[in-house]
Amino acid sequence: MVSKWIAVGRASALGRRPLPVTLDGLPMVLFRTPAGVRALTDRCPHRSAPLSGGRVVDGDIECPYHGWRFDGNGRCRAMPGLIGELPRAFVPSHQVLERDGLLFVTTAKDPGTPYVGALSGPGTAALRLENRVTSTLAEVAENILDATHTHFTHKGVLRGLSPRRHTVEVSVTGGDGWVEARYVGEPRQEGLVSRLLEGERADSIGRFIAPGIVELEFRGPRGPHLVTTFHLRQAEPDTVRGVAVLSGPSRLGLGYLKAALFFPLFRLAVDQDQRILSAAHRRRQQFADIRQMSGPLDIMRPHIDAILAGRRPSVADTPARHLISL
Ligand code: FES
Ligand SMILES: [Fe+2]
Numbered sequence: 001m002v003s004k005w006i007a008v009g010r011a012s013a014l015g016r017r018p019l020p021v022t023l024d025g026l027p028m029v030l031f032r033t034p035a036g037v038r039a040l041t042d043r044c045p046h047r048s049a050p051l052s053g054g055r056v057v058d059g060d061i062e063c064p065y066h067g068w069r070f071d072g073n074g075r076c077r078a079m080p081g082l083i084g085e086l087p088r089a090f091v092p093s094h095q096v097l098e099r100d101g102l103l104f105v106t107t108a109k110d111p112g113t114p115y116v117g118a119l120s121g122p123g124t125a126a127l128r129l130e131n132r133v134t135s136t137l138a139e140v141a142e143n144i145l146d147a148t149h150t151h152f153t154h155k156g157v158l159r160g161l162s163p164r165r166h167t168v169e170v171s172v173t174g175g176d177g178w179v180e181a182r183y184v185g186e187p188r189q190e191g192l193v194s195r196l197l198e199g200e201r202a203d204s205i206g207r208f209i210a211p212g213i214v215e216l217e218f219r220g221p222r223g224p225h226l227v228t229t230f231h232l233r234q235a236e237p238d239t240v241r242g243v244a245v246l247s248g249p250s251r252l253g254l255g256y257l258k259a260a261l262f263f264p265l266f267r268l269a270v271d272q273d274q275r276i277l278s279a280a281h282r283r284r285q286q287f288a289d290i291r292q293m294s295g296p297l298d299i300m301r302p303h304i305d306a307i308l309a310g311r312r313p314s315v316a317d318t319p320a321r322h323l324i325s326l
Contacts, residue, residue: 002177002210005097005104005114007231007243010128014103018061020052022235023105027052028094030103031072033059038072039096039105045076045089101128102231102243115209117229118217119247126247127263131270133242134278137212137234138304140242143273144214144230145181145206145300147326153276157269168326170299174313177210179303183326208300210307212242225249228266238281244270297324 008021008030018031020042027042029052040061042050049065056062060069060077067080068089076089096105100116120126133140143149151163168185183204205217212232218225227247235241246266284292294301299322303313314320 001175003115003213004108004111005106006212006233007102007104007114008233008241009103009130009243011098011101011103012128013130016056018052018054018056019103020050021103021105022241023107023233025236026107028105029061030096030105031056031061033072035059035072037096037098037103039094040070040072040074041092041094043091044068045091051091100245101126102245115213117227117245117247118215119227119249120245123250124247125250126245127266128243128245129263129267129270131242131244131274132235133240133274134238135240135281136238137232137240138301138308139277139281140232140240140273141208141212141214141304142298142301143277144216145208145304146298147183147206148297148324149276153272154269157265157272165325168324170322170324172299172303172315172320172322174303174307174315176312176316177307178207179300179307179313179315180205180207181300206300208304208307299324 006023008023008028009019013019014030014032014037016032018029021028021030027050028039029042029050030037030039032038033056040051042052044051044063044065046063046068047065049063051061051063051070054062054064057069060071062069067078068076069078070091071077072093074091074093076086079086094105094107095111096103097114098104099114100120102116104114166185168183171182171184173180173182183206202219202221204219205215207215207217209215212234214230214232216228218227225248229245229247230242231245232240232242244266299320303315306313
């Protein structure tokens with residue numbers, strides 16, 4: 001299970017103006033044409049100006065420097081001031097699609113369909129936000145899947161203020177390109193976010209799917225009642241960008257009112273993580289020759305690292321079980 005389409009933003013963020021995005025260091029520009037969204041390399045072949053600084057005219061993108069225009073396939077359609085025949089000029093184009101309120105791009109030959117989350121489609125209410133963190137993808141993915149930090153980083157938001165803990169059984173399984181931890185025995189968390197949104201909790205699942213999907217699924221006796229899907233990408237060497245989608249069945253009333261209360265709290269939790277991750281990244285750079293120490297509670301990191309290195313996680317062949325106090 002590997003997702004070859006990478007979510008690079010919310011569809012609502014792309015209006016009439018071109019949208020610059022970066023994927024593994026490759027700058028792209030997305031823009032809307034009558035035939036749908038198109039993606040080109042964000043570099044004019046003439047004097048290398050970023051096309052995203054230009055505008056969209058009749059479905060073509062116009063370079064802000066000398067006004068060359070390119071269609072959605074990257075073919076040059078006009079060189080203003082030229083009298084006579086237009087020479088051939090191209091910008092590389094990329095596959096892009098709009099799905100479930102997100103914009104996905106890929107550089108893969110045979111990308112299949114994009115992963116839109118464990119809970120999506122009709123009957124689902126969803127909220128989306130974008131974020132950027134100064135860190136690496138492995139650190140951010142681990143952070144989202146790490147239940148132990150919530151007592152400290154998110155005290156009072158995702159967790160109650162009381163230090164009470166419960167014994168929880170964690171089962172870890174996986175396969176090529178993915179790893180998943182299932183938590184059983186955890187009562188509903190006592191922080192504000194959980195109080196607002198969750199009913200009775202049966203279990204929860206945290207999963208990582210290569211190359212950058214991190215998902216938390218909180219399930220009740222009758223299926224998922226809250227899913228957060230993070231689409232992460234290493235945009236630059238020190239920058240991780242992500243689109244987070246929060247979804248719940250609309251029948252359970254993740255309506256506008258609750259969403260309006262919930263959203264700022266979720267945003268707050270994301271900001272708390274961003275601050276600690278960025279501060280830790282700066283320290284890691286200052287102490288670049290000293291390795292970080294992992295502890296027995298860092299259950300997911302070895303598997304995330306293995307998957308990111310292109311290896312099969314050990315739990316694919318030997319599922320693991322841990323008892324922890326959460
Ligand atoms: S750099 Fe784009 S038209 Fe000259
Ligand atoms: Fe967190």
